Amino acid sequence: MSVIPVLEADVLRRQDPELAEILLGERERQASTLQLIAAENFTSPAVLAALGSPLANKYAEGYPGSRYHGGCEIVDVAERIAVDRAKALFGAEHANVQAHSGSSAVLAAYAALLRPGDTVLALGLPYGGHLTHGSPANFSGRWFDFVPYGVDGETGLLDYEQVRTLARNHRPKAIVCGSISYPRHIDYAFFREVADEVGAYLIADAAHPIGLVAGGAAPSPLPYADIVCATTHKVLRGPRGGMILCGAELAERVDRAVFPFTQGGAQMHTIAAKAVAFGEAATPAFTAYAHQVVANARVLAAGLAAEGLVVTTGGTDTHLITADPAPLGVDGRTGRGLLAAAGIVLDCCALPHGDARGLRLGTAALTTQGMGEREMAQVSALIAGVLRGEAEAVAAREEVRDLAGGFPPYPG
Numbered sequence: 001m002s003v004i005p006v007l008e009a010d011v012l013r014r015q016d017p018e019l020a021e022i023l024l025g026e027r028e029r030q031a032s033t034l035q036l037i038a039a040e041n042f043t044s045p046a047v048l049a050a051l052g053s054p055l056a057n058k059y060a061e062g063y064p065g066s067r068y069h070g071g072c073e074i075v076d077v078a079e080r081i082a083v084d085r086a087k088a089l090f091g092a093e094h095a096n097v098q099a100h101s102g103s104s105a106v107l108a109a110y111a112a113l114l115r116p117g118d119t120v121l122a123l124g125l126p127y128g129g130h131l132t133h134g135s136p137a138n139f140s141g142r143w144f145d146f147v148p149y150g151v152d153g154e155t156g157l158l159d160y161e162q163v164r165t166l167a168r169n170h171r172p173k174a175i176v177c178g179s180i181s182y183p184r185h186i187d188y189a190f191f192r193e194v195a196d197e198v199g200a201y202l203i204a205d206a207a208h209p210i211g212l213v214a215g216g217a218a219p220s221p222l223p224y225a226d227i228v229c230a231t232t233h234k235v236l237r238g239p240r241g242g243m244i245l246c247g248a249e250l251a252e253r254v255d256r257a258v259f260p261f262t263q264g265g266a267q268m269h270t271i272a273a274k275a276v277a278f279g280e281a282a283t284p285a286f287t288a289y290a291h292q293v294v295a296n297a298r299v300l301a302a303g304l305a306a307e308g309l310v311v312t313t314g315g316t317d318t319h320l321i322t323a324d325p326a327p328l329g330v331d332g333r334t335g336r337g338l339l340a341a342a343g344i345v346l347d348c349c350a351l352p353h354g355d356a357r358g359l360r361l362g363t364a365a366l367t368t369q370g371m372g373e374r375e376m377a378q379v380s381a382l383i384a385g386v387l388r389g390e391a392e393a394v395a396a397r398e399e400v401r402d403l404a405g406g407f408p409p410y411p412g
């Protein structure tokens, strides 16, 4: 099966060799280095096929059955399938699959429930909150009054008692739970209880764990949150995009918050690709995948801890790991650079204690490639060797190339 049809058909190479080289170069980079960025994954060739299809040409403002454009009868079916599959996959009464990204989904959730100036309680950015959780550089921080909660400086675990106290003191209109780096399951029932006590909406920003939820490897926020925001491109392994799940009573407000309030025409090729990904996520193979992602992360976390890194919260329940490499003699930023030179691609992140940056990594992409616990042990040893400066740069890069070469993301 052709993975990137345009390239294989040589259309792009003939017409625009400059861009063709870049696409091929990026494909080669992804195949020959280790993708440990926690938010990344490899979509299937079927998802890529939907993304590269003529559905990309179609204008479709509105929703199936009530569009502002003609000729939507076929893409309407694609969107209905995507919505039905998302509802079935997550047990949701309503799904909006038009959000262009995770951030657009959060923006729409706020638009559905809040007015400018409202108070919102969310995980502070220094503790793993997302930009849309009140960053001054983001619309959220500009238009709403965010009160940040944090994590315990010692354990790295969410400070649930602080959440309760801040909620009682500030009486927020909404409470947001969700993070870009929290490695543990979130106690959604607790957040629901606090939200009910103070009369707040509960928004779960499940951008990271939603794929684990789909595979039954993490608890679902659906029974507890008024609105669940998610991405489709992280562990869920679909196209780059967002999604919103909610109960029937908020369905219309959520849909109108997406279109026409914050977005224009839906991207029908992406929506079709989301439908393909939801179909994949409903299979036993995906359930096995999601559990393997977590098993791999646990082995990787244990390996890093055994090598001397300080793993936040002492481990992980998910695909996500954050760790302080300081005991190995490097800070996060320097470590990220050394690892990048060896072909090990990951991010920096905030740490619960102090101002130093740590490392954030995840196992979603390597697991899609077919790597298991044995490879995770090899990866943790590689990472530690590079961070300590023991592994010679060229040798480490070669070992990474060999390892990645044994698990091509797009075989054939």
Ligand SMILES: *Cc1c(COP(=O)(O)O)cnc(C)c1O
Pocket (backbone or CB within 6 Å): 039, 100, 101, 102, 103, 104, 106, 130, 132, 178, 179, 180, 205, 206, 207, 208, 231, 241, 242
């Ligand atoms: C990734 C992420 C987002 C945003 O997703 P984009 O598609 O990059 O806009 C929002 N919230 C959380 C918690 C995330 O992890």
